[in-house]
Amino acid sequence: MTTGETSPASPPGLRESKKQETRQLISDVATGLFLAHGFEQTTIAEIAVAARVAKKTVTNYFPRKEDLALDHQDAFIASLAGTVASRQVGESALSALRRAFTDAATVADPVAGFSGPDFAHIIADSPTLSARLRDLHDLREAALADALADATGAPRGDITPRTAAALLGAVHRALFQRIQELTLTGQDNARISATVIAEADSAFGLLEPSLADYAAA
Helix, strand or coil: CCCCCCCCCCCHHHHHHHHHHHHHHHHHHHHHHHHHHCCCCCCHHHHHHHHCCCHHHHHHHCCCHHHHHCCCHHHHHHHHHHHHHCCCCCCCHHHHHHHHHHHHHHCCCHHHCCCCHHHHHHHHCCHHHHHHHHHHHHHHHHHHHHHHHHHHCCCCCCHHHHHHHHHHHHHHHHHHHHHHHHHHCCCCHHHHHHHHHHHHHHHHHCCHHHHCCCCCC
């Protein structure tokens, strides 16, 4: 290259691909360090050194340390609201959420709580991650309340969709925790799936008297 020449700008697709590669690299390195040393004991600076990037690069991709561990959080927050928004014709919110949970448990979806024993221990051993997970459940419930309000024509913030979301969210919290508990005992995903699918039928069944026809499409 002769003096004075500038390299052409990378096409948008290539730039985005490189950004995704960097993000994945940082996430993978962080996970390895969390598994080796624990979440609380690992620092952002150590992650940056191990990933061979600047500390600022880590925080640009992951503003909070918890984001490095809970990298499915956006999908998690949107999951219940998305299920309600995409429910089938004639299907109630309860029926849609029950079906979606069964589908997720069948394939051991990480968003439903299937994290594997190593990662489940990271969360259980970290007060910071446990607290953040509770925050994510709250955010998911709030998003569900908005989706139920939109589905029924109620104002956002109305007590009825908020109450329905609290009830439906409580079932999902209980099932998520159940998956984590069974994972920590060393059970494999197939056995956990079979257990929680059966238990989910009972848990969702408790809501049928009040929510069986609520927010039907």
